[in-house]
Amino acid sequence: MECQLTITRTEQKKEKPASDKLGFGVHFTDHMFTMDYTEGKGWHDPQIVPYSPLTLDPAAMVFHYGQAVFEGLKAYRNQEGKVRLFRPDQNFKRMNRSLERMSMPLIDEEFMVEALKQLVAVDKEWIPTESGQSLYIRPFVIATEPCFGVRASHTYKLVIVLSPVGAYYAGGMKPVKIYVENNYVRAVRGGTGNAKVAGNYAGGLKAQVEAKEKGYEQVLWLDGVENKYIEEVGSMNVFFKVKGEVWTPALNGSILEGITRDSTIQLLKDWGIPVVEKRISMEDLHTAYVNGELEEAFGTGTAAVISPVGDLNWNGHQMIINGEKTGELTTRLYDEMTGIQYGEREDKFGWSVKVTE
The missing domain is CATH 3.30.470.10 (Aminotransferase class 4, branched-chain amino acid transferase, N-terminal domain)
Known part of the structure; x- marks a missing residue:
């Protein structure tokens, strides 16, 4: 070259x-x-x-x-x-x-x-x-x-x-409403879900349009084989705080390996907060909600950094998370991540690369 x-x-x-x-x-x-x-x-x-x-x-x-x-x-x-x-x-x-x-x-x-x-x-x-x-x-x-x-x-x-x-949260951080998608799938293992390929996004537009027609801002994608395990939310990785522990879907070949996702996991571990990467079924998540154990939910990605989820609709089961208010951990992650990005907080991980002094 x-x-x-x-x-x-x-x-x-x-x-x-x-x-x-x-x-x-x-x-x-x-x-x-x-x-x-x-x-x-x-x-x-x-x-x-x-x-x-x-x-x-x-x-x-x-x-x-x-x-x-x-x-x-x-x-x-x-x-x-x-x-x-x-x-x-x-x-x-x-x-x-x-x-x-x-x-x-x-x-x-x-x-x-x-x-x-x-x-x-x-x-x-x-x-x-x-x-x-x-x-x-x-x-x-x-x-x-x-x-x-x-x-x-x-x-x-x-x-x-x-x-x-512009600022993603120009009017302040607000939790979004998410529709759990059952008809369409984003990707399957062996496909291109773990690559940032243009066609992945085109294939997801139909579900997003239909979710908006139902009054929801985005969709929660389930796996393409059994249609029961959580994968991504919209074009973001997704996290759930359950009984003080943070769950996120394990990378399985159909989930994009997000850089904000990885940064979030590193921050949580540094703070001593347990993080579990595993297969998460909607049944398990709904059970945690019914038992009062689902405390927070949020997506991670470049555009929003951290995006709180306040409402999940799964097969007619409406799950209102944290009273549709942004959770304490979600806020802490957003403040820490953006603080490092703008050079306003300590960057112990060496993530920030200076372009100009």
Whole structure:
């Protein structure tokens, strides 16, 4: 791989959106990172260039056979103006796992972290500064070879785009209502559920639409074989506090290995709170609820960090958790995680990567 990164700065900068109009993933910065792959040559021509549309052949294999993987992480600016990334090495490690699953070429993880740091530094003025705001980062790889043969592509493109985003909890952290999905499944073991593959998300949209029609914000996914064991909530990993112990579904080949999930587990263990990774059936969870033992529930992911769950509907059984109020542990995890991300709390794990001093 040719590791000489070139930078071409834009001659016409965009107008930046107002801080109260950011939304999520609707505005994009002045620059992007691109790199190409050619079989026999490897990854080549890494560059930071002005943000612009991609030009692809209509027969590009990504459109027909779905070779597409992506990642999601954020850059944070604290009150002192210092910019940090949160565990970017883990995002590129996971990207390599996704690439391998989809028969796509692996990347140099160390190089990609350094390239990302340079891209964020180039567009650092786009990082919003108000509480809870950040710069969302979307790396992705797509198959670009024009061919209708059902096989892996011989050429690929890696792109990273940046988007300033507003605070996820602009009006304060509020527990969400979740519908337990029984008709559709997100993934099965042996499929692509443990990879961050574009098609996984398209396949989940139908259930999400139907849940919203019922008055719920998201769905709780069950396993695709027995339809009884909990896997994920929406596009997040999920945790339950039961009698002082925290349960989360064990990684089983169909659950995405979330970086926020792993960070949450490490924090809980550091605090001396028991964490159990295991198969969790809806029957067991409902029994815990009936017995008054289900104390808190929350999802973990890049966008929300920690998302409290206040209402679970399973086959008509409504479970109101903690009086539909955000739990003490949920709040503590959110405050600690975001504190580390913004550089405002001690980072004993070495998760925070400085982009600028």
